[in-house]
Amino acid sequence: MSVFTIREERCKGCGICVAFCPKNVLEVDALSKVHAVRPEDCIGCGQCELLCPDFAIFVDKMDREAAK
Amino acid sequence: MMERSYEKYFREGRLPHIWCPGCGNGLAMKAIVMAIEEKGLPQDETVIVSGIGCSSRASGYMDFDTLHTAHGRAIPFATGIKLANPRLHVIVITGDGDCTAIGGNHFIHGCRRNVDLTVIMFNNEIYGMTGGQGSPTTPLDRLTTTAPYGTSVRPFDACHIAMAAGATYVGRSTAYHVRHLAKLIGEGIDNKGFSFIEAYVQCPTAYGRKNRLGSGADMMKHMRDSAVMLSAWEKLPADKRQGKFPIGCFLKREVEDFNTSYEELVDRAGGVR
Numbered sequence: 347m348s349v350f351t352i353r354e355e356r357c358k359g360c361g362i363c364v365a366f367c368p369k370n371v372l373e374v375d376a377l378s379k380v381h382a383v384r385p386e387d388c389i390g391c392g393q394c395e396l397l398c399p400d401f402a403i404f405v406d407k408m409d410r411e412a413a414k
Numbered sequence: 415m416m417e418r419s420y421e422k423y424f425r426e427g428r429l430p431h432i433w434c435p436g437c438g439n440g441l442a443m444k445a446i447v448m449a450i451e452e453k454g455l456p457q458d459e460t461v462i463v464s465g466i467g468c469s470s471r472a473s474g475y476m477d478f479d480t481l482h483t484a485h486g487r488a489i490p491f492a493t494g495i496k497l498a499n500p501r502l503h504v505i506v507i508t509g510d511g512d513c514t515a516i517g518g519n520h521f522i523h524g525c526r527r528n529v530d531l532t533v534i535m536f537n538n539e540i541y542g543m544t545g546g547q548g549s550p551t552t553p554l555d556r557l558t559t560t561a562p563y564g565t566s567v568r569p570f571d572a573c574h575i576a577m578a579a580g581a582t583y584v585g586r587s588t589a590y591h592v593r594h595l596a597k598l599i600g601e602g603i604d605n606k607g608f609s610f611i612e613a614y615v616q617c618p619t620a621y622g623r624k625n626r627l628g629s630g631a632d633m634m635k636h637m638r639d640s641a642v643m644l645s646a647w648e649k650l651p652a653d654k655r656q657g658k659f660p661i662g663c664f665l666k667r668e669v670e671d672f673n674t675s676y677e678e679l680v681d682r683a684g685g686v687r
Binding site for chain 2: 349351353355356358359360361362364365376384396397399400401402404406
């Protein structure tokens, strides 16, 4: 389980995070903003955050204890 | 959320940046601030100098002493800064057109002088801001607004130019390999002399669309699949190199930098520093 922080004012909906997410967690909505629609599938690899050219998505991996 | 440590290097009020959705310039800019953070350069003693073009907008988003200069002239401005105050860390952000066309002479003479600068060239293979004209790094047979039937001139390899002209650190990476790019930039900052790092970035709007290369994400997948680390590249047989390109540090050599040789000259001439 991970916690996503999406700064919508920065997101341009380019879809890079969606394309590189190995678990298909993210989706871009009709207004060109990204959302974490399946956060429970996230493995916390951080590709979305690393490859976001707009500094719009941040993912914090929670450890198992904190998630409970 | 914990605020990311590199965020302090951005001018918060200037974001979001104006680069198109899917543009790779933001990733190259992220790699630069990651390298600056890793090397611990103080914000008050780091100067970012840029020329003109999409890439050169980066200086406006970065919270250092920044200078947005004339087209192609970022390296001469940066040389002046480094000579006036050698204590400063000077980083130059330039684009492929800015560096190899309009500022081509400044680029090769910057390399020749071996001024202690770190030059990061964002190579998107096109003049993006002015509407997609072909640049000196546009590959053969690509469509641009100035080459509607395809380019017929061979492109420059900016890294080869830098190596031939006398730069003391030369490397290349891509927007997909953010951490690798940051590592190369960090090594460039460490190098006392002219460091040239080519950051291969995608331009989905002016270049990708015209050449049917897909979205920014598709262009990054192409980088992932066609960029080969130099050590592996050297072992690749010629037929397997087709459509691929090497990334990594191409050259590192020890040569006295311009500030040192200039100070020696001042001493020899009996001048006062």
